[in-house]
Amino acid sequence: MQAIVTGTNIVKTFGKGGEQAKALAGVDVQIAEGEFVAVMGPSGSGKSTLLFALSGMDTITSGSVSFGGVELSELGENELADTRRTKMGFVFQQPTMLKNLNLLDNIILPAAQDRRKTDGLVKEAKSLMERTGIAGLEARDTTAVSGGQLQRAGICRALLNEPRILFADEPTGALDSKSAEEIMGLLVEINRDGTAILLVTHDAKVAARADRVLFTKDGNIVSDLPLGKSDGGDTAARAEMVFARMTAVVS
Numbered sequence: 001m002q003a004i005v006t007g008t009n010i011v012k013t014f015g016k017g018g019e020q021a022k023a024l025a026g027v028d029v030q031i032a033e034g035e036f037v038a039v040m041g042p043s044g045s046g047k048s049t050l051l052f053a054l055s056g057m058d059t060i061t062s063g064s065v066s067f068g069g070v071e072l073s074e075l076g077e078n079e080l081a082d083t084r085r086t087k088m089g090f091v092f093q094q095p096t097m098l099k100n101l102n103l104l105d106n107i108i109l110p111a112a113q114d115r116r117k118t119d120g121l122v123k124e125a126k127s128l129m130e131r132t133g134i135a136g137l138e139a140r141d142t143t144a145v146s147g148g149q150l151q152r153a154g155i156c157r158a159l160l161n162e163p164r165i166l167f168a169d170e171p172t173g174a175l176d177s178k179s180a181e182e183i184m185g186l187l188v189e190i191n192r193d194g195t196a197i198l199l200v201t202h203d204a205k206v207a208a209r210a211d212r213v214l215f216t217k218d219g220n221i222v223s224d225l226p227l228g229k230s231d232g233g234d235t236a237a238r239a240e241m242v243f244a245r246m247t248a249v250v251s
Helices: 047-054 077-087 103-112 118-131 147-159 177-192 235-250
Strands: 003-014 021-032 036-040 062-067 088-092 165-169 196-200 212-217 220-226
Touching: 003 047, 003 196, 021 047, 021 196, 021 220, 036 047, 036 177, 047 165, 047 196, 077 088, 088 147, 103 118, 103 147, 118 147, 147 177, 165 177, 177 196, 212 235, 220 235
Parallel strands: 036 196, 036 212, 088 165, 165 196
Antiparallel strands: 003 021, 003 062, 212 220
């Protein structure tokens, strides 16, 4: 499969002078079109930094990142912002919503920056809300829905521009186990429709839904575990494999 995102010898340092610390220490990675890749590792191992680097949300110290064959470093600030908004989707542990807007308006707000007709956006947003199980909550205040419903709204917002890849940083971290399982089932469905996913997680059960799991330690990818597509019935066995590899990485 053709790569949608490629990182070559990515280095990311924080601090100045003798106080510098390497969050990424020369990472090489590829995410293929339509692939579902999870990233695991202990706290401070560089997994979220890797996601931010590959999505262009953070600049790197050296190395290169390309998206769809285009080097992100060659894009101007506006071009990079447009690429993230129109070709990438983002889901975080705590979806950022504006409290003065209802759920529907929060979903369509970023896409409205492209001056698309509001009627079309509303229709697409409502279709996504129905698909994700939150139809009927359009006028609901963001403080009057559950964490799982809010995360579903965040996914709708991320999908509204039909991104080629979804970057998800701990998307189930703040959810109860039932909501987390529902969100993961939704992400698997989205991936099977052709959207690539790069997901950061601490949870072996979550990572087990991916096609491949990368393990980070001290700013490096130290292990790459291929799992293949899940049929939904082998999650427990896959989670045991992920947990065993994670234990080996940490020790």
